[in-house]
Amino acid sequence: MGKYVYFFGAGQTEGKADMKNLLGGKGANLAEMANLGVPVPPGFTITTESCVEYYNQGEQLWDTLKKEVMENLARLEKAMEIKFGDNSNPLLVSVRSGARVSMPGMMDTILNLGLNDDAVEGMAAVTSNPRLAYDSYRRFIQMFSDVAMGVDGSLFEHALDGLKKKKGYKVDTDLSVEDLKALVEEFKAIYKKEKGEDFPQDPMEQLWAAIEAVFKSWNTKRAVHYRKLHSIPDTWGTAVNVQTMVFGNMGDDSATGVCFTRDPATGENVFFGEYLINAQGEDVVAGIRTPQPINKSKKKSSDEVSLEEAMPKAYEQLVEIYKRLEKHYRDMQDMEFTIQKGTLFMLQTRTGKRTAQAAVKIAVDMVDEGLISQEEAVLRVEPEQLDQLLHPMIDPKAEKKVIATGLPASPGAAVGKVVFDAEHAFEQAESGEDVILVRLETSPEDIKGMAAANGILTVRGGMTSHAAVVARGMGKCCVSGAEAINLSYQKKLFEVGGTTVKEGDWITLNGSTGEVMAGKVPTIDPVLAGDFGRLMEWADKARTIGVRTNADTPHDAKVARDFGAEGIGLCRTEHMFFEGDRITAVREMILSENEAGRRKALAKIEPMQTEDFIGIFTAMEGLPVTVRLLDPPLHEFVPHDREQQEEMARQMGVSAEKIAEKVAQLSEFNPMLGHRGVRLGITYPEIYEMQARAILKAACEVAKSGKKVIPEIMIPLVGTKAEFDVMREMVDRIAKEVFEAEKTEVPYSVGTMIEIPRACVIADKIAEKAEFFSFGTNDLTQMTFGFSRDDAGKFLKEYVDKKILPRDPFQALDQEGVGEMVKMGIERGRAQRPGLKVGICGEHGGEPSSVEFCHKAGMNYVSCSPYRVPIARLAAAHAALKEKRQ
């Protein structure tokens, strides 16, 4: 505990980047820039240890600290050649907090500290800019009072607004010097009224108060709460940064700007930025004046004046600095600078945000430039970002009228004419129209229409509602749960916030944001550049967990394979019961009073399903295909409205009453927890037998044509050992029969989805006979939480807003709860069967934090929608690399 204060800048820097624990993130970064010879406004950092000591001292500044601050202030005065507290030419400073990690609830910045009634005059004289001086002073009073002294900031806002209103001003810059002077008086009066004493005129008094305020802000309720949530020790403390103020608004030889070492939109390796002459940072944001380009080559018209032309010397220095900084930090930098009377100061440098396209290009370029390794390049691109590259998107420059917002259920953009029923959507699309299918919610009957539409909009349902899941599977844009919409199927229109949209009207969806827009908004197609492919290759080299896809058709299988899928982790078979004539046979089965009748109907479906599987096995030649036997409850296969029931009655030659009766009999209070999955297999074994036969026959067919086929038969919704054992026995029996009849054998395996909490508990028992587990984390999340994914949308958003939950557990796997169940399942399963193959096929299989969880939990693979396969590959690489680095 020797040294409390570290100087930076003016060639006398004492700290460095790796002293973050002592100097805080901000302090260490300023020191680092100064060490690199980059001109930063000099200043000093009071260590985090001082903050701890402050509390040890009973919340009082102590002598040795004060002494060190005074010494460093003197050093600063010497470097700047002006004096703190010199009313004729005052040295002004900013005071900021800076902990090891950025933390909300900590103290905000205080600027212009050192001003008082006299110094403001001095500043006005020295700068020949009374406006600047008084504006700085009134800002200082407000910030100091609010941030350091706890005076309600809105009192100052009201005073300012009152003055502007009285004068008829629109913006702050309308204020005259006299106005500002009056405001300063009013602000001081507010301070006096609130604090019962005059606004402190002694700069040292101001400084001590500001330093104490930073220390105290370490223990605000919000900061303490945040630390608790994020397990940050109370003993870390925060540092205090005291830094010389510089001004970009001291005349035409001053300026301020922001720049990037490469183009953050495209990734192109060109210097890029904007600046304003005689301005402050916030003027760039305010948008009253148009910022100018930094360099000549980026000028869009000859009216513009680049920094390169206006201040060639400063520009040259800036170029030299950006190159140094990028090389040093080995990543694209986003920098802020101020030029004060011709002198360049760098205020900040940080890793620049960028688009997905830019992230990929910069990462790959930097590998080629020898700046970073391939592994680093992989880590430089956030998996979730890739989503932008895989779908068309709304042109960011386009004008748009957002009429409603739902959930970003399936990314991309879609434009089309509104259609309210699936059949009609299909017909319209067949005839060449672009359509958007709009429904209260969707059901499996709507699949054909969903496939034909450009996009899907639903009024109800969450991120894993039927519409959302199916749309993501299809890689199709979908906005779900736009609850504000009032839809009338009868009137064929919907109404939202005063706008009425009729069938046939154009709308545009942004599935990446959940926005619904009126009319046709232009979209742009993504370009999967060669860089993308190279990056994914490096990712594949790095990752250790497999990536499969959820695909139900040969087409989806092919798309996913092109995206790099290494097999199918979930081939749902329910769609195979809907297509074409099949639904008639399925309904015949449902209406049958006995097993014989059901078998007769199923016999009609079997050859068609066999063909389906032949198509899928062929598309996935050489790769494993996990086929899930029928999962949804039977009532999903019968119509629920009277009209369709009557049509079905005519088709089947029975009375509509009989149909209605059957539908009523099949209906369930909680279909999610109903008669579905293996429960169907137990009560109607003939259904699962038919499916097993179709799968194995198809496998034999494809194998006979010389192709390698790896079928994995998956029993859904298993919750007891007996359920699985009975089904496994059935599959083995059918396999024997089929192999004998086909005179060929195909190796196959039988496993189960683990999606019921009880299955996790008895995983060891299930693993006695099961060769693989595939965690169905959608349903497992529903049951572990007791959340219906179709209903939870109503309160989940509020849960996330109120921080009851960190994230929607249907989007990112809930590792604390559901994850524990998954781990239990894996542990118990592998205790019984060490070689048990384990994967995930819930929607989480394509979500990066969940993929990382799956990697850590020791799964063999993740499986996700075709369009998320690249994301999963990259996320898997990140997980492996992060682990390696630990």
Place this chain on the structure above:
Amino acid sequence: MGKYVYFFGAGQTEGKADMKNLLGGKGANLAEMANLGVPVPPGFTITTESCVEYYNQGEQLWDTLKKEVMENLARLEKAMEIKFGDNSNPLLVSVRSGARVSMPGMMDTILNLGLNDDAVEGMAAVTSNPRLAYDSYRRFIQMFSDVAMGVDGSLFEHALDGLKKKKGYKVDTDLSVEDLKALVEEFKAIYKKEKGEDFPQDPMEQLWAAIEAVFKSWNTKRAVHYRKLHSIPDTWGTAVNVQTMVFGNMGDDSATGVCFTRDPATGENVFFGEYLINAQGEDVVAGIRTPQPINKSKKKSSDEVSLEEAMPKAYEQLVEIYKRLEKHYRDMQDMEFTIQKGTLFMLQTRTGKRTAQAAVKIAVDMVDEGLISQEEAVLRVEPEQLDQLLHPMIDPKAEKKVIATGLPASPGAAVGKVVFDAEHAFEQAESGEDVILVRLETSPEDIKGMAAANGILTVRGGMTSHAAVVARGMGKCCVSGAEAINLSYQKKLFEVGGTTVKEGDWITLNGSTGEVMAGKVPTIDPVLAGDFGRLMEWADKARTIGVRTNADTPHDAKVARDFGAEGIGLCRTEHMFFEGDRITAVREMILSENEAGRRKALAKIEPMQTEDFIGIFTAMEGLPVTVRLLDPPLHEFVPHDREQQEEMARQMGVSAEKIAEKVAQLSEFNPMLGHRGVRLGITYPEIYEMQARAILKAACEVAKSGKKVIPEIMIPLVGTKAEFDVMREMVDRIAKEVFEAEKTEVPYSVGTMIEIPRACVIADKIAEKAEFFSFGTNDLTQMTFGFSRDDAGKFLKEYVDKKILPRDPFQALDQEGVGEMVKMGIERGRAQRPGLKVGICGEHGGEPSSVEFCHKAGMNYVSCSPYRVPIARLAAAHAALKEKRQ
């Protein structure tokens, strides 16, 4: 491995009761009776070890075994003074299997072994009863062929049926001696055709084959499967019992009968039984002749002839034996005997089945007689049996016409006129009618009608459907899920199996069996004798776990307290939102667009809820009362049919459309997993605040009147730590406010229901702030299994029938799955807070095997419906005593 064969009877018994492992259950029991000097037909037991050795020998009988069998056979011949294989007067034997535990799949009995074409003549001559001889022979051929030689038994049945048909006979006894002779020939022909050889005439050959058949039956598929299911080692083996045949049908000096040491219906300490002269055991069952009473005192008319009168010597001997056996076994015995030509033989003695009333009386009497201890008496009564004593029941002698069968949802019997809606049921009952409320299903709106009705019948729903749960809570008879019923509210009738029942028709329900009967069937009221009270006292002394009740009203609380409840474990508050005018205020709250409107409506309900709690706290003075805050989703409080919506609209002064819209908006796909429990508390904190205020105000009121009140506030459906913490903070805040206003303080605690799998996983985190856990095993079972209790009835019966599940998990706690989650929750919760109070308030709290589980899991108490409190008390005593004895 010395001795393979043990002799019993004739004063030469070598085994005893504790040699069950070696001699099997049956062999040891026969030896025990013989040791007691009870005349059993002598015989010998081949040990279980012999069976193991048989397999070691490659499934062959070996010399030493054969030698021992021959020696024992000789001993038997000597004892009986006739010879095995003596065609003029043959010794006949039975051969039976007998493992350590009774086991299905093992070999059935073979009777009359030793008969052949010659011996049958000898038997006919010796007994002067050719009919007996040939009937015995044809039975032997059939049993031996089927059981020992694997010939399909139905071939013999067909032959017998064919003969009877040809002759126009109705019953087997119509067969003449000539018919029987012909049948013997036909049976032998069948054997020859099937086995390709003549029926074995050599008695020794028959005996060896029968012994081998028993050994082989140890490894039948069914036996192996059963052993696997019940973890019975394959190495135990089965014993073989070879016993002398005795005949009760050798003339008027012969008889057969069944008797009990005490009256199995009433428990009265009197000898009791029935017999038939010149008959075989199966004649008693066949019901062609009316059995006569054993003793004079039980004669119902002078036509009857008691054994006491007919065979006084045998009777005297039997009395002496029954006393000896009861004293020896220290329990009421159920015995079978045969008298052959004046000589009494005891064939079997076992603990007799008895009614609940008899069980209680016998247990208490035996304590008074000094025969058993109080603890033994407690263990003698099965907790589940008590149910019979706590409700009225159908007169067992009454005639009845069962028209449908549903689930035995709530025990007891009820008679009344059919009413199809709750309001009408209430009115009818008010006007003095006995009514049965018949509904497709019930909802909270029906409570008033359910309370007023004598019984409830529903078409849908399982053992834990709304109707079932509420009815059990009310101790009211209920049959649920009578799915065969076609009900039309419109036509005001239901139809089932051809019977039509209109509104106003009488029906009778048996809630203990699930039977629905036409008309008025007489019922009898139970008498809770003084014995019952004494037994329960002993039970309370023995048990260590507390028993509380689930009660929502002062009346229920009082009933439960009278039944011995030590507190309320679950006081649901939803009923408090329905009564009287409250529902109007509740609906006003639901329709409110903002918090202010909701608060206004809630303010109307608060004083009424406060009164409710005052009533309950007063009724439970001095005992803890756990109050659960509102649990059901809001849509349960709004009407779902158009007509009622219109009425509500008129009442509320809004449009019916608005109501319909709100109802639609509130509707859920899976209400069970919907917006309910603490989720309401999070989104509408004002509801829970009102309830907390009402509870604490009521507690203060009651405390001020000098009564002790122990309120425990329970937050339902918690799945995350934050949910609980937010609510706990709210309750503490409200408590502070109320205590300040009331100027008094009442100690209270705040805890949670653990009913979501995730809550078990993070129980340690929840226990940081929660003072108690109450496992809501209804919902926990639903979510752990993924079964909707309202829907699972459709397949759960099949699951139990097919042995996918051992029992309905909504009836008996699933210890393997749900139980594991419960244990995890307790373990993790107590790891965080060692003194955590833990209870159960699901329906399982009154089910004996579940109570035992709760005891073992270390819970502090179970809580159940008032009418199951005595059952839980007894079950808890059993659990403690069983543990003590281990």
